[in-house]
Amino acid sequence: MRAMILNAVRSPLVPVELPVPKPGNTEVLVRVEACGVCRTDLHLVDGELPDIPVPIIPGHEVVGEIVKAGADASLEPGMRVGIPWLGWTCGDCVYCRADAENLCEHARFTGYLLDGGYCEYTVADYRYCIPVHSESNPEELAPLLCAGLIGYRCLKIADSLCRNNEKIGLFGFGAAAHILAQIIVYRGGQFFAFTRPGDQDAQQFAYRLGATWAGDSDQIPAAALDCAIIFAPAGHLVPLALKSVRKGGAVICGGIHMSDIPSFPYASLWGERHISSVANLTRQDGMEFFSKVRKFPVQTHVHLYQLEEANRALEDLRHGKLKGAAVLRVRD
Numbered sequence: 165m166r167a168m169i170l171n172a173v174r175s176p177l178v179p180v181e182l183p184v185p186k187p188g189n190t191e192v193l194v195r196v197e198a199c200g201v202c203r204t205d206l207h208l209v210d211g212e213l214p215d216i217p218v219p220i221i222p223g224h225e226v227v228g229e230i231v232k233a234g235a236d237a238s239l240e241p242g243m244r245v246g247i248p249w250l251g252w253t254c255g256d257c258v259y260c261r262a263d264a265e266n267l268c269e270h271a272r273f274t275g276y277l278l279d280g281g282y283c284e285y286t287v288a289d290y291r292y293c294i295p296v297h298s299e300s301n302p303e304e305l306a307p308l309l310c311a312g313l314i315g316y317r318c319l320k321i322a323d324s325l326c327r328n329n330e331k332i333g334l335f336g337f338g339a340a341a342h343i344l345a346q347i348i349v350y351r352g353g354q355f356f357a358f359t360r361p362g363d364q365d366a367q368q369f370a371y372r373l374g375a376t377w378a379g380d381s382d383q384i385p386a387a388a389l390d391c392a393i394i395f396a397p398a399g400h401l402v403p404l405a406l407k408s409v410r411k412g413g414a415v416i417c418g419g420i421h422m423s424d425i426p427s428f429p430y431a432s433l434w435g436e437r438h439i440s441s442v443a444n445l446t447r448q449d450g451m452e453f454f455s456k457v458r459k460f461p462v463q464t465h466v467h468l469y470q471l472e473e474a475n476r477a478l479e480d481l482r483h484g485k486l487k488g489a490a491v492l493r494v495r496d
């Protein structure tokens with residue numbers, strides 16, 4: 165099978181021919197149809213995540229069809245599934261036992277610690293696969309597997325921290341924000357899009373999706389926000405976001421990696437404002453999110469690349485060239 169593999173960090177992915185993997189007892193073999201390209205993949209290639217077990221196949225927004233199931237894997241061949249970031253948890257650590265498997269001490273993540281979806285066939289533990297609608301186009305479903313899901317978990321955490329969470333700031337208007345924006349509008353809220361200074365294209369894109377306000381990340385909108393969700397990996401946005409958030413509001417950091425956060429006056433945090441990161445996802449998040457998008461199909465805006473163009477997709481993401489999400493089309 166064809167695959168794009170990371171042989172060493174801080175070097176481009178390399179196209180290779182590999183044998184089709186064999187599913188273990190609790191695994192399914194999936195023929196990949198499409199795989200989204202996430203900012204985390206860029207952190208992986210750049211060596212910004214700890215202990216990367218190279219060689220590794222990136223990709224954790226995988227949509228494909230089950231072609232074979234292991235003896236104990238109760239999913240049927242022919243079924244379309246999504247394979248998300250959370251690939252395996254121990255079920256036994258203090259976090260797993262406390263219903264917080266997203267924080268599992270021994271978790272294995274797809275496309276980081278387990279081979280992912282930048283290839284034609286992959287194996288995944290069936291318990292972590294998410295059944296996805298077979299009538300939808302796999303390229304449009306792929307970004308929901310991480311960009312969509314992490315955005316959903318950010319909103320859930322923000323809702324738990326601040327009451328009446330209706331005016332929501334989104335910092336970094338890319339793959340995750342453009343999906344979450346639609347969910348916010350659907351539930352009757354308002355979103356405020358903060359982009360790289362001067363990025364008129366991204367601001368126009370936000371207005372087309374129904375933004376109440378769109379502007380530069382160093383601007384402060386007239387209305388105070390209930391919460392701000394930061395998807396850009398830029399620590400300097402945290403103090404900026406705090407300035408726009410009302411008392412009792414929250415700033416949520418949705419990325420796995422962020423540059424250092426500069427110091428800021430305590431007065432910015434005073435008034436029971438919260439700052440929280442959001443880490444990974446639980447299987448419950450996956451089920452909830454996909455049942456929501458079945459009722460209200462969000463529209464993902466995708467930029468398609470061939471599997472062998474994965475390096476170009478990563479560079480386009482790095483340089484902020486994309487309105488929406490980058491997706492590798494693996495199967496024609």
Ligand SMILES: [Zn+2]
Nearest residue numbers: 254257260268
């Ligand atoms: Zn665990």
Ligand SMILES: [Zn+2]
Nearest residue numbers: 202204310311
């Ligand atoms: Zn991701």
